[in-house]
Amino acid sequence: MEIFDYDNVLLLPRKCRVQSRSECDAGIEFGGRKFRLPVVPANMKTVVDENICLWLAQNGYFYVMHRFDLDNVRFVRRMKEAGAYASISVGVKPADYEAVDKLAAEGLVPEYVTIDIAHGHADTVKEMIFHLKAKLPGAFIIAGNVGTPEAVIDLENWGADATKVGIGPGKVCITRMKTGFGTGGWQLSALKWCARVATKPIIADGGIREHGDIAKSIRFGASMVMVGSMLAGHEESPGATVEVDGRLYKEYYGSASDFNKGQYKHVEGKRILEPVKGKLADTLREMEEDLQSSISYAGGTKLADVRKVNYVILGGDNAGEHLLM
Numbered sequence: 448m449e450i451f452d453y454d455n456v457l458l459l460p461r462k463c464r465v466q467s468r469s470e471c472d473a474g475i476e477f478g479g480r481k482f483r484l485p486v487v488p489a490n491m492k493t494v495v496d497e498n499i500c501l502w503l504a505q506n507g508y509f510y511v512m513h514r515f516d517l518d519n520v521r522f523v524r525r526m527k528e529a530g531a532y533a534s535i536s537v538g539v540k541p542a543d544y545e546a547v548d549k550l551a552a553e554g555l556v557p558e559y560v561t562i563d564i565a566h567g568h569a570d571t572v573k574e575m576i577f578h579l580k581a582k583l584p585g586a587f588i589i590a591g592n593v594g595t596p597e598a599v600i601d602l603e604n605w606g607a608d609a610t611k612v613g614i615g616p617g618k619v620c621i622t623r624m625k626t627g628f629g630t631g632g633w634q635l636s637a638l639k640w641c642a643r644v645a646t647k648p649i650i651a652d653g654g655i656r657e658h659g660d661i662a663k664s665i666r667f668g669a670s671m672v673m674v675g676s677m678l679a680g681h682e683e684s685p686g687a688t689v690e691v692d693g694r695l696y697k698e699y700y701g702s703a704s705d706f707n708k709g710q711y712k713h714v715e716g717k718r719i720l721e722p723v724k725g726k727l728a729d730t731l732r733e734m735e736e737d738l739q740s741s742i743s744y745a746g747g748t749k750l751a752d753v754r755k756v757n758y759v760i761l762g763g764d765n766a767g768e769h770l771l772m
């Protein structure tokens with residue numbers, strides 16, 4: 448198997464077919480809705496909050512609300528009252544089952560439910576998928592996180608409508624160091640490996656450091672890309688603002704960090720400071736423009752055209768050109 452990652456792959460251009468990049472559509476259909484970008488901010492407490500999720504929904508973006516210290520029933524009700532779609536996260540513990548039951552009892556069916564646990568290739572996820580299918584039929588179920596084709600096949604067979612791939616490539620992740628496991632350092636080739644067997648959409652989760660990494664994720668099989676650090680640290684981001692040597696930063700911490708958990712137990716995440724980088728809307732607009740450029744370099748007019756390009760691997764044992772024959 449070829450092993451590579453975002454920083455040692457480049458995509459190869461094809462003859463341009465547009466007069467202007469504005470002709471290129473970076474939008475994506477996902478779970479029955481069309482979104483402006485194949486990008487979803489990570490469902491983390493320092494990346495999204497209720498107001499950001501509502502803004503994203505009302506402005507044509509996909510979002511997944513986090514599941515920490517949150518009343519999912521109240522959140523779904525608020526989104527519905529605002530005329531927006533609801534997209535929540537759940538875990539696999541008794542409190543998560545209770546929340547699902549309450550939603551069902553009140554007739555509040557979220558359009559999207561993400562089962563979000565560290566080791567998503569698990570019977571606990573299978574049981575939650577079955578429960579969601581029974582109690583909230585019609586919800587689009589995303590399940591993860593996983594990092595192998597076997598896991599993608601199992602989750603799909605258990606009923607997941609999309610899978611989330613990425614164990615440990617995140618910027619505040621320490622899973623690799625703490626456990627010796629994961630896709631950190633080879634996330635892009637793990638995505639390619641998983642996408643070969645997937646029959647439903649994949650969300651590539653973690654490790655995006657540049658806007659161009661979004662196009663690379665699409666090339667190797669992602670339908671959607673989950674982004675944490677690059678979408679944290681904005682003026683409206685929920686993390687606390689910290690001043691260091693006269694410069695402003697926002698905190699960004701892992702969901703499995705002691706900062707999120709409130710205790711030091713099974714910690715697999717850390718806290719960092721992200722320089723404050725303006726408004727979220729401006730970053731998303733720039734991502735869209737950059738993706739439109741990517742599509743034009745691919746010789747296409749739509750996102751799926753990026754899937755057709757050749758690529759090179761720079762340096763290392765797998766270095767070379769890879770042509771689609």
Ligand SMILES: NC(=O)C1=CN([C@@H]2O[C@H](COP(=O)(O)OP(=O)(O)OC[C@H]3O[C@@H](n4cnc5c(N)ncnc54)[C@H](OP(=O)(O)O)[C@@H]3O)[C@@H](O)[C@H]2O)C=CC1
Nearest residue numbers: 538539563564565566592613614615616622702703713715
């Ligand atoms: N993408 C990634 O690489 C990672 C992401 N995270 C994020 O951190 C957050 C917290 O995750 P998580 O700790 O799973 O959530 P929870 O604390 O809600 O735990 C979910 C359930 O899974 C169990 N569990 C957790 N890790 C493992 C494991 N390695 N093997 C077996 N069972 C496990 C827990 O039990 P118990 O605690 O008793 O073991 C619990 O029953 C999530 O948002 C998750 O996405 C965390 C780590 C890696």
Ligand SMILES: Nc1nc2c(ncn2[C@@H]2O[C@H](COP(=O)(O)O)[C@@H](O)[C@H]2O)c(=O)[nH]1
Nearest residue numbers: 489617618620653654675676701702703716
């Ligand atoms: N191993 C851990 N992974 C975590 C934790 N909290 C979140 N995450 C994952 O990271 C991505 C975001 O990655 P980034 O590179 O874009 O910053 C997020 O979506 C989760 O999957 C954690 O505590 N430990």
